[in-house]
Amino acid sequence: MSRQSNRTTESKKMNSELFTLTYGALVTQLCKDYENDEEVNKQLDKMGYNIGVRLIEDFLARSSVGRCHDFRETADVIAKVAFKMYLGITPSVTNWSPAGDEFSLILESNPLVDFVELPDNHSTLVYSNLLCGVLRGALEMVQMAVDIRFAQDTLRGDNVTEIRMKFIKRIEENLPAGDE
Amino acid sequence: MAIFSVYVVNKAGGLIYQYDNYVPRAEAEKTFSFPLDLVLKIHDEKAVVSFGQRDGIRVGHAVLSINGVDVNGKYTAEGKEIIEYLKDATNYPVSIRFGRARLTSNEKLMLASMFHSLFAIGSQLSPEVGSSGIEMLETDTFKLHCFQTLTGIKFIVLADPRQAGIDALLRKIYEIYSDFALKNPFYSLEMPIRCELFDQNLKSSLEIAEKAGTFGPGS
Numbered sequence: 001m002s003r004q005s006n007r008t009t010e011s012k013k014m015n016s017e018l019f020t021l022t023y024g025a026l027v028t029q030l031c032k033d034y035e036n037d038e039e040v041n042k043q044l045d046k047m048g049y050n051i052g053v054r055l056i057e058d059f060l061a062r063s064s065v066g067r068c069h070d071f072r073e074t075a076d077v078i079a080k081v082a083f084k085m086y087l088g089i090t091p092s093v094t095n096w097s098p099a100g101d102e103f104s105l106i107l108e109s110n111p112l113v114d115f116v117e118l119p120d121n122h123s124t125l126v127y128s129n130l131l132c133g134v135l136r137g138a139l140e141m142v143q144m145a146v147d148i149r150f151a152q153d154t155l156r157g158d159n160v161t162e163i164r165m166k167f168i169k170r171i172e173e174n175l176p177a178g179d180e
Numbered sequence: 181m182a183i184f185s186v187y188v189v190n191k192a193g194g195l196i197y198q199y200d201n202y203v204p205r206a207e208a209e210k211t212f213s214f215p216l217d218l219v220l221k222i223h224d225e226k227a228v229v230s231f232g233q234r235d236g237i238r239v240g241h242a243v244l245s246i247n248g249v250d251v252n253g254k255y256t257a258e259g260k261e262i263i264e265y266l267k268d269a270t271n272y273p274v275s276i277r278f279g280r281a282r283l284t285s286n287e288k289l290m291l292a293s294m295f296h297s298l299f300a301i302g303s304q305l306s307p308e309v310g311s312s313g314i315e316m317l318e319t320d321t322f323k324l325h326c327f328q329t330l331t332g333i334k335f336i337v338l339a340d341p342r343q344a345g346i347d348a349l350l351r352k353i354y355e356i357y358s359d360f361a362l363k364n365p366f367y368s369l370e371m372p373i374r375c376e377l378f379d380q381n382l383k384s385s386l387e388i389a390e391k392a393g394t395f396g397p398g399s
Contacts, residue, residue: 053369054358054362054363054369056331057329057331057333057354057357057358057362058358058359058362058363060329060330060331060354060358061329061351061354061355061357061358062355062358064351066330067330141331142330142331174191174192174332175332176191176328176329176330176331176332177299177300177302177303177313177328
């Protein structure tokens with residue numbers, strides 16, 4: 001992975017295996033500490049949320065995308081710009097609900113789960129739940145409340161990893177001035 | 181020094197970072213004998229020259245120090261009222277330093293909140309729908325540039341009216357904020373920014389902006 005940046009300060013390349021190992025160490029330690037898959041899922045979501053609220057500013061600073069005016073634009077930006085920038089993958093956007101407020105991101109590959117196999121005693125663990133938190137936190141900072149969950153997970157035997165995102169509402173409190 | 185100061189205001193209108201890049205120029209220290217030929221008055225808790233401009237001491241300048249000791253608002257360092265002190269002939273000859281008073285941090289906080297409100301009014305006054313807030317405020321001595329991110333944080337730069345490249349500078353400050361403030365896990369969002377690396381990088385980007393006037397890709 002390399003840091004996408006428009007700066008000539010050394011573009012830092014980091015070994016993606018180190019990233020996978022770091023994430024794996026995080027999840028296994030959480031499992032040892034909490035011993036309960038549901039609790040671990042919640043903690044991963046919380047951690048992801050904290051990352052998301054900070055990552056959004058980095059994303060906006062570097063990508064100069066403007067405000068998205070509907071959910072389809074949001075979906076495109078997330079899949080084509082954000083995932084590409086941070087994980088180097090481009091998921092596809094499919095399965096739109098008739099009302100246009102729900103869609104799926106299909107990931108063929110997930111850098112977090114390279115080399116990972118879920119054992120039987122952790123069948124309800126959502127290993128990549130951090131990603132859900134990140135997306136939720138980031139969208140909340142741009143005044144969108146969304147519900148995000150994993151619909152399919154390659155670690156649990158499905159063919160692809162599918163993240164289902166549902167738009168709940170626009171957050172009207174504390175809108176930045178000039179944005180109604 | 182063509183860029184005077186940088187302010188960062190959070191979503192609620194509170195000032196979370198402030199940096200002054202200029203050195204107040206007009207300061208004058210003179211020795212006086214009784215009676216004082218300047219007329220002083222109290223303004224905003226400071227002793228200020230109201231009449232009697234001469235020798236580099238202008239109307240509006242505040243008393244900064246008496247006999248080398250900095251004053252405390254309208255009181256001397258010992259706690260006496262300056263105006264009373266200077267009416268007493270036994271205290272002369274006295275050496276007083278006058279200069280443009282600097283804003284205190286409380287004043288800056290208030291001004292930032294006020295600007296936050298004015299920014300919102302700016303977008304409401306607009307005859308067009310969906311207008312942004314105040315982007316630039318111009319006076320004869322400085323221009324104030326403001327950039328609001330999609331998340332509600334405002335970056336404000338006060339610069340010389342002729343200084344170019346402030347838009348690029350504002351984007352650069354946004355990048356520096358997203359790097360050195362947000363990626364510091366010990367920094368809490370919306371709180372005052374107290375990160376060394378943020379300060380250092382901000383200062384160097386201000387220097388670059390003053391010299392080159394542009395950033396260009398990859399700087």
